Amino acid sequence: MDVAALIYAGEQTSTPWRFRLDELAWRDMVDMLKGDDLPFVGLWCDGADVHALFLPDGHPLAATLALEGGRYPALSPARVAASLYERAIYDLFGAEAMWAVDVRPLLDHDVWSAAPPLCAAPGRGGQRKGLVAFQPSDAMAAAKGRVEERGPATGDLAPPFYTRLVLSGTLVANAETQTGYAHRGIAARSRHARVEDVCRLSSRVAAGSSVAHQVAFCQAVENACNAQVGAEVALLRVALLEMERLFQHLYILAGMARLAGAQLVASHCMALREKLVAEAAPITGSRLLMDVCIPGGLSVRDATQMGDLCGRVYELGQKAYPLLVLLWREYPGLSALLGRVGRIQADDLERVGLDGPVARAAGWDCDGRRIMPAYDGLWRYTSGRQNGTAEDRALLLLDEMEESLRMLDLASARIGLNAGGTVPLSMQDGEGTGLVEGPWGGVLYWVRLAHGRVAEAFCRKPETSALLVFEQALPNHAAEDAALLACSLGMNAAALDG
Amino acid sequence: MGLIRAVMNTVFWKERQKRKPLGPRWPLLLFHVDTGGCGGCGMELQAMTCLPYDMQGAGFGFVNSPRSADVLLVTGALTRTMAPVLQAAWEAMPNPKGIISIGNCALDGGVFSENYAVMGGLERRVSVDLAITGCPPSPQEILNGLCSLLGSAAQGGKKETPSGG
Ligand code: SF4
Numbered sequence: 001m002d003v004a005a006l007i008y009a010g011e012q013t014s015t016p017w018r019f020r021l022d023e024l025a026w027r028d029m030v031d032m033l034k035g036d037d038l039p040f041v042g043l044w045c046d047g048a049d050v051h052a053l054f055l056p057d058g059h060p061l062a063a064t065l066a067l068e069g070g071r072y073p074a075l076s077p078a079r080v081a082a083s084l085y086e087r088a089i090y091d092l093f094g095a096e097a098m099w100a101v102d103v104r105p106l107l108d109h110d111v112w113s114a115a116p117p118l119c120a121a122p123g124r125g126g127q128r129k130g131l132v133a134f135q136p137s138d139a140m141a142a143a144k145g146r147v148e149e150r151g152p153a154t155g156d157l158a159p160p161f162y163t164r165l166v167l168s169g170t171l172v173a174n175a176e177t178q179t180g181y182a183h184r185g186i187a188a189r190s191r192h193a194r195v196e197d198v199c200r201l202s203s204r205v206a207a208g209s210s211v212a213h214q215v216a217f218c219q220a221v222e223n224a225c226n227a228q229v230g231a232e233v234a235l236l237r238v239a240l241l242e243m244e245r246l247f248q249h250l251y252i253l254a255g256m257a258r259l260a261g262a263q264l265v266a267s268h269c270m271a272l273r274e275k276l277v278a279e280a281a282p283i284t285g286s287r288l289l290m291d292v293c294i295p296g297g298l299s300v301r302d303a304t305q306m307g308d309l310c311g312r313v314y315e316l317g318q319k320a321y322p323l324l325v326l327l328w329r330e331y332p333g334l335s336a337l338l339g340r341v342g343r344i345q346a347d348d349l350e351r352v353g354l355d356g357p358v359a360r361a362a363g364w365d366c367d368g369r370r371i372m373p374a375y376d377g378l379w380r381y382t383s384g385r386q387n388g389t390a391e392d393r394a395l396l397l398l399d400e401m402e403e404s405l406r407m408l409d410l411a412s413a414r415i416g417l418n419a420g421g422t423v424p425l426s427m428q429d430g431e432g433t434g435l436v437e438g439p440w441g442g443v444l445y446w447v448r449l450a451h452g453r454v455a456e457a458f459c460r461k462p463e464t465s466a467l468l469v470f471e472q473a474l475p476n477h478a479a480e481d482a483a484l485l486a487c488s489l490g491m492n493a494a495a496l497d498g
Numbered sequence: 499m500g501l502i503r504a505v506m507n508t509v510f511w512k513e514r515q516k517r518k519p520l521g522p523r524w525p526l527l528l529f530h531v532d533t534g535g536c537g538g539c540g541m542e543l544q545a546m547t548c549l550p551y552d553m554q555g556a557g558f559g560f561v562n563s564p565r566s567a568d569v570l571l572v573t574g575a576l577t578r579t580m581a582p583v584l585q586a587a588w589e590a591m592p593n594p595k596g597i598i599s600i601g602n603c604a605l606d607g608g609v610f611s612e613n614y615a616v617m618g619g620l621e622r623r624v625s626v627d628l629a630i631t632g633c634p635p636s637p638q639e640i641l642n643g644l645c646s647l648l649g650s651a652a653q654g655g656k657k658e659t660p661s662g663g
Binding site for chain 2: 111129151159273289290
């Protein structure tokens with residue numbers, strides 16, 4: 001029996017792909033997962049149950065376990081990525097993961113006004129005043145060497161997190177992060193909330209992946225309602241997703257170039273991005289493509305112009321692209337520097353579940369667009385260098401930009417003057433998932449609808465796993481390369497903290 | 499947060515003028531703190547530092563230490579975890595100094611209103627010298643706002659792009 005069969009053997013819930021296990025079966029599942037490659041997506045709690053979601057062959061399969069005395073057997077001994085979810089569940093619900101591999105707080109650092117905020121009867125929160133204390137793991141606490149600290153306010157323009165480095169000479173020997181500074185309580189805000197309000201929130205989980213979050217959330221709601229948007233809306237969403245990928249890849253490439261000291265390359269990337277964003281904003285209504293999707297349809301400012309817009313973005317992008325690639329490849333020292341930073345093996349990425357461009361640049365063939373029907377005839381498999389360094393990632397982002405431009409060109413011919421049209425959703429109680437390939441990897445939403453509202457929502461995003469990869473990759477890097485490494489891995493504290 | 503009282507008034511400008519005249523060679527130095535937003539306002543600030551916006555020409559520059567900053571630039575809703583960090587950055591800045599909020603959530607929480615983790619925005623806690631609203635405001639709107647402090651119009655006459663989302 002494999003793990004999937006064990007889950008299917010559980011008690012069927014009202015959701016066809018979710019099964020309730022008893023504690024013994026859950027423990028067996030954890031044991032068997034150690035030798036099974038069932039793709040793990042995420043773990044969440046709703047106060048009464050914990051749910052573990054897997055994605056065999058791209059289809060959702062969830063196991064549910066009732067909390068017993070506020071506890072449940074941890075999944076992290078079998079899936080290391082689960083440890084971040086377990087830590088978040090403890091902070092938010094007070095539910096304890098037994099035999100967890102890491103029990104440090106992730107989001108709550110004793111300053112919240114209620115704790116645990118989402119449990120049935122939250123108590124008064126921590127009374128800490130002043131800066132929060134860093135809580136190291138045992139290994140970190142024992143590490144000897146010069147300590148360097150970064151963040152949470154570095155003066156740069158990215159969301160806040162803290163990194164502690166213990167140096168041996170000039171190189172990092174031990175590294176650990178502390179997150180939670182940007183925790184806004186999105187899970188709490190999504191409970192019993194109106195669908196359109198949660199959609200607006202999904203827009204703002206992480207700027208730069210806004211469309212991915214909106215589309216995944218909308219798909220989850222539509223699936224829960226057994227509704228399907230038309231092919232035109234699906235295509236317009238693909239166009240928005242690819243525009244976002246294009247803009248975000250340019251933003252990240254600019255960031256990597258800047259941190260590597262190649263200012264000229266950085267300004268080229270940002271100037272092109274600005275040109276494209278300025279073209280898109282009057283049509284979409286938002287420079288960062290926020291609030292462009294609603295469940296059942298789209299909410300761009302002028303959907304009839306979207307076909308034209310795709311064509312214009314393609315033309316502008318195509319014109320500037322060859323020079324950008326040339327500049328990137330020929331800029332003195334840039335390739336050499338990036339080639340020395342952040343080499344990561346595909347196996348390590350699979351182990352922690354970091355997909356997206358980071359995984360593809362290391363040779364792990366994973367791309368959610370392969371299983372998204374709306375991409376039929378648009379997406380195609382391409383491959384480039386796969387050595388897993390920051391340079392490979394940069395080159396892959398450049399390749400993916402070219403592919404996004406090609407898809408926008410194809411889409412522009414198909415969209416024409418089509419304005420999409422919205423499907424009126426008849427809200428019904430139920431659960432649904434939606435999966436989208438965002439700029440940094442798979443964004444998945446699970447929602448439970450009840451009484452026409454969102455009862456609970458869970459979001460899986462690549463930035464969770466990126467944190468683990470960042471911490472593991474830091475040793476043996478020069479301390480000054482930490483920011484470059486984080487940028488090349490798509491670290492984003494706003495997304496992670498939620 | 500009680501200690502933050504912005505003083506970008508006549509005294510600020512007089513004192514600053516004594517130390518260094520305004521202009522591209524002596525820019526007004528900004529220290530950015532993201533106090534817990536979605537990162538969108540930070541991305542627009544990053545865009546403002548690049549072409550075609552002439553931030554330096556307009557007389558502004560970013561610094562990576564509050565000790566050398568004239569103005570604290572705040573984006574994002576104020577989380578309870580970031581409030582003491584913001585306070586520490588403010589205290590580290592030399593006098594005279596000012597504070598500017600960028601985006602809706604830095605001002606009043608925006609979509610991230612007060613809850614167990616978020617205090618809302620700076621409004622009613624701190625007297626801000628300038629609030630540039632939008633979710634996010636565009637780079638041109640931010641630059642125009644900053645320039646309004648200097649009493650000069652933004653450079654370039656760029657066409658406006660929408661904000662509000
Ligand atoms: S104002 Fe809007 S764009 Fe800016 S950080 Fe807040 S949510 Fe994000």
